[in-house]
């Protein structure tokens with residue numbers, strides 16, 4: 001009989017195909033990578049997908065983030081993604097989570113999955129996923145793309161090395177979380193996302209995923225195969241989870257390549273945007289606009305966006321130090 005999974009079942013075999021129906025996968029980050037990883041898994045019939053992303057769809061996303069169209073601008077990526085995927089496969093469970101992953105919520109958000117797929121573009125999130133993997137034994141797939149190249153690396157410590165066996169600390173040199181100055185080509189990140197989804201299907205059906213660190217530079221026709229680290233770090237061997245254990249309540253960092261500051265809180269909270277709107281309009285004597293989960297307005301030369309989870313983006317001359325003071329004064333922390 002030709003049902004929706006018939007072609008896949010011919011290749012995988014009945015048992016492996018049916019196993020997918022009972023699997024639970026978290027896709028963290030629904031940008032360009034997640035836009036490819038999540039649809040492949042939904043269409044393959046992975047029984048439960050939790051889609052986690054903190055961001056809203058912006059015009060600059062449309063060049064490469066295939067899940068979104070112009071009509072989605074301003075919508076929460078996790079929610080738009082869940083809606084699209086439900087249209088593609090109504091027989092699976094989809095759970096949209098609009099949240100910023102921090103040490104204060106990572107354990108809870110990433111609990112009880114058969115696999116975690118990294119669709120993020122930042123090392124802070126990857127080191128948090130790695131800590132959760134060390135703590136819970138959950139396999140995860142590291143994926144990253146930049147320019148015309150990318151890397152996919154399936155990890156499952158302690159059976160395999162962990163991210164910190166290769167890279168003890170997140171790379172220095174600027175806040176990687178707010179930095180995307182190198183640019184990226186849509187088809188390159190799409191190829192990397194498809195490859196990550198393929199490795200995900202291996203993990204979920206019990207086939208060994210690749211273990212080498214493979215880097216493909218599609219633009220320059222280069223391939224590099226690196227053996228994984230031979231020695232294990234103390235973090236995965238002794239189950240030390242420094243990133244999950246980090247305690248911080250507010251971070252203000254300069255936006256890379258743009259004049260401005262991003263503020264994040266830990267654990268992410270729940271702001272009363274309606275009450276803040278009143279307070280800010282009185283304070284700035286100018287109108288503020290609330291749309292769904294965000295509140296936008298100006299104070300002096302700064303254009304400010306507050307998100308319901310406590311994050312803030314400030315575009316303008318404000319420095320991180322002043323932004324921290326402004327936020328504490330206006331929002332409290």
Ligand SMILES: [Zn+2]
Pocket residue numbers: 157161162163164165166232233234235236237
């Ligand atoms: Zn390790």
